[in-house]
Amino acid sequence: MRNRTIAGLVACAISTLASIAHAADPVKVCGLRFTSSAANFIAVEKGYYADEGLDITLAYFDAAQPVAVAVSAGACDIGVTGFTAGMYNLAGRGTLRIIAGEAWEERGYKFIGFVASNEAYDKGLRSIRDLPGKRFGVTQLGSTFHYNVGMLTDKYGWDNKAVSVVPLQSVANMVGAVKSGAVDAAALPSFVANPLSAGGAVKLLGWVAAETPWQVSGVIASKDMIDKRRSVVEHFIKAYKRATAEYDAAFNHLDAGGKHVFGKDAEALFPIIEKYTNTSRAVVMDGLPYVNKQASYNIANVAAQLDWYKARGFVDAGVTVDKVADASFVEVVKENFK
Amino acid sequence: MSSALKLVQDASQRNSTGSKDEGPEAVVRFRGGGFDPRPNAWIGWAAIIGLVAIWQLAAASGYLSPLVLPSPVQVGSALLKMAAADDFTSQVSASLSRVASGWLIGTIMGLIVGCAMGVFSIARAGALPIVSGLYPIPMIAILPLLIVWLGIGESSKTAVIVLGVFSPTVISTFSAVDNVPRGLIRMGQSFGLSWRSIVLKIILPGSLPGVLAGFRITAAIALILLVSAEMIGAEYGIGALILLAGNLMQTDRLVAGVLLLSATGLVISWLLGRLEKALLKWR
The missing domain is CATH 3.40.190.10 (Periplasmic binding protein-like II)
Incomplete structure (x- = not known):
């Protein structure tokens, strides 16, 4: 009887310890x-x-x-x-x-894309190299979108203020601005850029990964x-x-x-x-x-x-x-x- | 029923005993007074200084980490750095011109519509649902639309403030017109004043206090909306500065920018106080 009680207590203690060890x-x-x-x-x-x-x-x-x-x-x-x-x-x-x-951002993959407004495209913004002198929409200064255009500036040796960067605070605002031609270009995530360009609302210029992996x-x-x-x-x-x-x-x-x-x-x-x-x-x-x-x-x-x-x-x-x-x-x- | 009766009896007994104690010529203490606002300028300053002192103490003792709230000294030095920067005047003037133009346009439009609504029943019935519907529209939510309509120049930034100022101005104006004492208007009518004279000499001056009180609210709204307005591609401006500081987690600059905004609010409120004094001398 007594042995069984001790055995029971020991078993109980072991199982408690085990559950503590396994507590997530x-x-x-x-x-x-x-x-x-x-x-x-x-x-x-x-x-x-x-x-x-x-x-x-x-x-x-x-x-x-x-x-x-x-x-x-x-x-x-x-x-x-x-x-x-x-x-x-x-x-x-x-x-x-x-x-x-x-x-x-690795070459061959499509994560963030550069898009041009139809208006700017008609006026000659046909490739990423045409960006200097254009207004480029980003969410915020110091954001990854701003950094994307900054890397281009460094890569092609443009003047620091060649592309005028316009902070618009949100992706929704960027989409509105580039669709209406309020800005000439913007960087947008692929899942936004692809449907927009497929629908003819913007023109796709290229991908960040292809230009500047990071x-x-x-x-x-x-x-x-x-x-x-x-x-x-x-x-x-x-x-x-x-x-x-x-x-x-x-x-x-x-x-x-x-x-x-x-x-x-x-x-x-x-x-x-x-x-x-x-x-x-x-x-x-x-x-x-x-x-x-x-x-x-x-x-x-x-x-x-x-x-x-x-x-x-x-x-x-x-x-x-x-x-x-x-x-x-x-x-x-x-x-x-x- | 019986308990109510008892209460009445108790009350009358108390009254009768009370009057016995005090006697017929009892002196009643003057119970008026109080509830009068008295000017006390230094208490306002003392409250601000006390608050800043507690804030600095909390920061210095390490109780308030810089991540939670930067100390007044840090904020002060950020403010000084801001003021010393080359572009400081363009930051402030860009914002002030947006607030001034947006507020003026919104106020003028609101005054015209509000007065018309106060005077003409048809205008009121027609415009009230529209104005009430416009009032609660959140400006931040319609920014993408404003960008499509007006682009990213000054016009869309001004429009945010105009739209925000318009509805409250209309509502305060037409209720101010509404609150002009009817007796004065009836008196004018019985003295045979023309409709034009009644509007110009009774209704407009009579509604002025209400309209001016509305200005205080709409001026504050204009400043609040400045930050939303400067979300649209603003290169310069106090709102743009606050947004950037927030995005970069430069909390000292963030708080400094907010202080700059509230200082602007204080100046505008003081100016409106002067305007009220000048225009309402007749009261």
């Missing part, structure tokens, strides 16, 4: 409902995070900047988002770090999270890399002519991406950028972005690449895009 770590992941975050959605849906003992809660934002703010403020543990000047300024204050990569987005974590819950971050990255490998197998293919094609595994992943982005198959197929198999990011390109923003006063002078990027979680690329 809660992690709040914030991001956008963008196709570029497909790997994160795949990892959630297929239970890769759960396999690592993580209890993931997703929260969605409608722009990149608020994600970085929420991670800084501790409202989110991990963010999956675009690299903006505002994010770099927050990172410079020691509140967050880049820990892994997401979308790259590191667009990545995974960020709050400094607190990295310092105090490092193993949780490591488990998160391990699961995330399973998904990026699967993404790579399904979507990162160019045919002999350099055209973006999908692998045989793509079919199974489309429904997941459609579900999390709340969009149709056509939009998803239009908006899948290159995402590195190892979830790597190009740290040399991050440094180049910082230099560009700092030279224009958009990022504070004291912000260095060491403060912004943590290279200890994934293999990073140390040579900038050519």
Whole structure:
């Protein structure tokens, strides 16, 4: 009788301990409902995070900047988002770090496109090289859209003020402005640019990836999270890399002519991406950028972005690449895009 | 029924005993006074200084992180840097001219429609549903449309402020006209004044206090809408400056820009106060 009681207590204690060991770590992941975050959605849906003992809660934002703010403020543990000047300024204050990569603009892929208004096209804006002297719509100064035109300026050696950059605050405003000819050109995400040009509302001039490949987005974590819950971050990255490998197998293919094609595994992943982005198959197929198999990011390109923003006063002078990027979680690329 | 009766009896007893105690020649304390607003300029300044002092203390002690709210010293230095920059005058003048032109056009249109609505029943019946329908339209939501209609030049920025100022001006004007005492109008009629004289000499001056009070509200609305207006491709302007600082998470510049905007609001409100004093001397 007594032995059985002790045995019962021991069994009870063991099972309690076991359940403590298996209690999932809660992690709040914030991001956008963008196709570029497909790997994160795949990892959630297929239970890769759960396999690592993580209890993931997703929260969605409608722009990149608020994600970085929420991670800084501790409202989110991990963010999956675009690299903006505002994010770099927050990172410079020691509140967050880049820990892994997401979308790259890589030759052959179509993520952000340059479009011309019909009016400007008729007046001779036929290619990207005709942009100097034209009005170019962006969301905000210091945004990725502004950086896109900045890279062109550097690449072709134009004068810094050759293209007049018009901040319009939102993609909706940019679409309105370029459709009506209020601006001559704009940079738009492929899932917006493709339907517009197919409908004849704008003329497509080219793709950012074909002109100036660069590191667009990545995974960020709050400094607190990295310092105090490092193993949780490591488990998160391990699961995330399973998904990026699967993404790579399904979507990162160019045919002999350099055209973006999908692998045989793509079919199974489309429904997941459609579900999390709340969009149709056509939009998803239009908006899948290159995402590195190892979830790597190009740290040399991050440094180049910082230099560009700092030279224009958009990022504070004291912000260095060491403060912004943590290279200890994934293999990073140390040579900038050519 | 019976308890109500008892209450009445109690009350009458209390009254009778009370009057016995005080006697017939009891001195009643003067109970009037109070509730009169008295000017007290220095308290306003003291409140502002006290608030800023608490804010600086909280920031200096580390209780308030710079991410949450930059300290007054940081904001002050951002403001000084802003003011020292070459383009500061073009920032301020661009915004002031947008606010001034938008407010003037919106106010003139609103006054015309509002007066017509106050005086003519047909105008009121026709315009009221339209104006009431225009009032709650969020300007930020229709920016893409304004860009398509008017482009990205000054006209679309002015239009945002004009549209925002118009409806409240109409509503305050026609209710001010409505509130002109009927007795005065009837008196004018019985003295045989012409319709024109009644409008010019009784209704218009009589509605002026209400109209001027409306100006204070619409001037504030014009400043609020400045930031929305400068969302449309503005190179210069206080609103554009605030938006850029927010996008770049330069919170010290953000707060400095907001302070600049509220200082502008204070100046405009002071100017309107002078205008009220000058125009309403007859009161």
